[in-house]
Amino acid sequence: MIDVSSTLLPRVVHARAFGDGIDCGDDCAGGGVCAIRMTEDLAVEARFTTNDSHTCQPDTAAVNGPLLQGARLIRFERGRSSRSPCRDAGRMGGGGPPQALSGRRRLRHARRRDTLAGFYPEEAEPLDLLAPPEHGGRLRQAAERFGIPLTDWLDLSTGINPRAWPVPALPASLWSRLPETDDGLERAASDYYGASEPLPLAGSQAAIQLIPKLRPPGRVGVPEVGYAEHAHAWRCAGHEVVPLPDGDAAPWLDVGPERLDCVVVINPNNPTGRRWSPETLLDWHARLAARGGWLVVDEAFMDATPESSVMPHAGRPGLILLRSFGKFFGLAGARVGFLFAEAQIRRRVAHGLGPWTLTGPSRWVAARALEDTAWYAQTAARLARDSERLAALLRDQGLTPSGGTSLFQWVETIHAERIYVGLAARGILIRLFAHPKSLRFGLPGEDGEWQRLAKALASLSEQGESTQVQASAAWSAHADSPAPRP
Numbered sequence: 001m002i003d004v005s006s007t008l009l010p011r012v013v014h015a016r017a018f019g020d021g022i023d024c025g026d027d028c029a030g031g032g033v034c035a036i037r038m039t040e041d042l043a044v045e046a047r048f049t050t051n052d053s054h055t056c057q058p059d060t061a062a063v064n065g066p067l068l069q070g071a072r073l074i075r076f077e078r079g080r081s082s083r084s085p086c087r088d089a090g091r092m093g094g095g096g097p098p099q100a101l102s103g104r105r106r107l108r109h110a111r112r113r114d115t116l117a118g119f120y121p122e123e124a125e126p127l128d129l130l131a132p133p134e135h136g137g138r139l140r141q142a143a144e145r146f147g148i149p150l151t152d153w154l155d156l157s158t159g160i161n162p163r164a165w166p167v168p169a170l171p172a173s174l175w176s177r178l179p180e181t182d183d184g185l186e187r188a189a190s191d192y193y194g195a196s197e198p199l200p201l202a203g204s205q206a207a208i209q210l211i212p213k214l215r216p217p218g219r220v221g222v223p224e225v226g227y228a229e230h231a232h233a234w235r236c237a238g239h240e241v242v243p244l245p246d247g248d249a250a251p252w253l254d255v256g257p258e259r260l261d262c263v264v265v266i267n268p269n270n271p272t273g274r275r276w277s278p279e280t281l282l283d284w285h286a287r288l289a290a291r292g293g294w295l296v297v298d299e300a301f302m303d304a305t306p307e308s309s310v311m312p313h314a315g316r317p318g319l320i321l322l323r324s325f326g327k328f329f330g331l332a333g334a335r336v337g338f339l340f341a342e343a344q345i346r347r348r349v350a351h352g353l354g355p356w357t358l359t360g361p362s363r364w365v366a367a368r369a370l371e372d373t374a375w376y377a378q379t380a381a382r383l384a385r386d387s388e389r390l391a392a393l394l395r396d397q398g399l400t401p402s403g404g405t406s407l408f409q410w411v412e413t414i415h416a417e418r419i420y421v422g423l424a425a426r427g428i429l430i431r432l433f434a435h436p437k438s439l440r441f442g443l444p445g446e447d448g449e450w451q452r453l454a455k456a457l458a459s460l461s462e463q464g465e466s467t468q469v470q471a472s473a474a475w476s477a478h479a480d481s482p483a484p485r486p
């Protein structure tokens with residue numbers, strides 16, 4: 001593999017116009033098919049064909065979206081064509097057929113082939129599955145990449161309430177004293193969530209990283225499309241991660257030696273918005289717990305719909321519940337979350353976190369916000385209205401959401417990259433997903449922000465910069481026909 005990580009693109013270009021190609025080095029025989037993958041928060045893939053002088057030229061038929069100014073080429077993989085294999089295919093480590101690989105490698109190989117089906121040559125090296133996932137909210141990076149000042153952006157790239165709980169002035173002593181655990185936070189959290197013994201965390205992310213380390217390596221079902229930190233954490237802890245199609249664990253629960261030891265469910269899922277009924281989850285939990293397995297339910301986006309939570313069953317052996325404070329309360333910077341689990345798991349997580357996991361100011365703010373029942377009621381109702389308003393706005397632009405929660409809407413479209421780039425060029429940051437090609441829109445806050453989003457989408461539509469798969473005629477008429485994914 002050649003490291004081209006220092007290659008920065010000079011401007012927004014389509015790959016077919018991408019200059020003279022890239023030198024693929026002396027140890028390539030030439031004439032092979034290579035692939036370039038740019039990830040970061042933007043996933044763009046392009047296939048290049050090497051010529052005999054080792055220069056990769058963009059293969060226009062396979063170009064899969066525009067390449068962005070300042071985007072970093074982070075992966076350049078060489079594969080073999082039937083004509084002229086790269087000489088170092090063996091050294092790259094991905095040269096053998098799946099049956100020649102060990103169990104774990106076979107899984108990686110299969111998974112990679114699944115997500116990149118038909119795009120890369122079969123022999124190319126698997127992607128680095130231990131690389132940390134990308135997240136929304138990286139406004140500084142977007143400002144630099146698109147050359148738009150930070151203050152001019154409308155950031156819709158996260159699922160965080162844009163109208164946060166109003167934080168009052170904090171007592172000065174919070175900054176000078178060590179945090180104490182009997183300050184009322186646990187009681188406030190217990191009342192708010194309706195379950196005893198909450199374990200405060202510096203965001204539910206802290207538990208997501210720790211939980212996999214509490215078990216010996218096993219087989220863990222994780223949503224194929226969902227908050228990627230779960231799969232990452234289990235994989236880093238040595239577990240075999242089985243991607244579940246939008247969280248459906250049912251076919252995997254009791255299947256002989258292939259069965260799962262643990263299942264992670266994100267309910268409702270981020271970004272798909274898929275929901276699971278408490279009855280289904282309790283059934284899965286019972287089947288896993290019967291043989292010492294765990295069901296982890298991440299309820300980061302559950303606040304506005306508490307009736308769908310499995311919280312009333314918190315404390316059952318093998319049932320681990322995670323809640324995130326920052327999203328509904330709009331205070332993600334405070335880094336607060338909670339874990340609910342049986343005493344033994346709770347103690348082991350607490351031990352892993354150590355003392356003072358939350359800062360004093362964060363504890364103080366979270367306790368008061370969780371006690372503010374009037375603000376909760378008003379906010380839950382407003383978010384339900386705003387989420388529906390966002391779905392309607394997107395529908396009006398031919399972008400019918402496939403799912404959503406009270407804090408975001410999710411749109412699957414083959415034109416995801418174009419819409420992402422078109423909005424970013426107008427200073428609006430949303431979240432782009434490569435598999436499946438989709439976009440997540442967070443809620444605008446002020447009226448002006450709603451109008452700005454509607455106007456930007458309408459102007460994209462007029463200019464034909466975007467379309468949806470089953471778009472209205474207006475969108476389709478302007479659309480470039482997309483390069484089919486090979």
Ligand SMILES: Cc1ncc(COP(=O)(O)O)c(C=O)c1O
Binds near residue numbers: 301
């Ligand atoms: C589904 C889901 N779970 C958990 C988290 C982690 O959130 P936090 O650590 O802020 O509680 C996120 C963050 O975006 C998320 O989307």
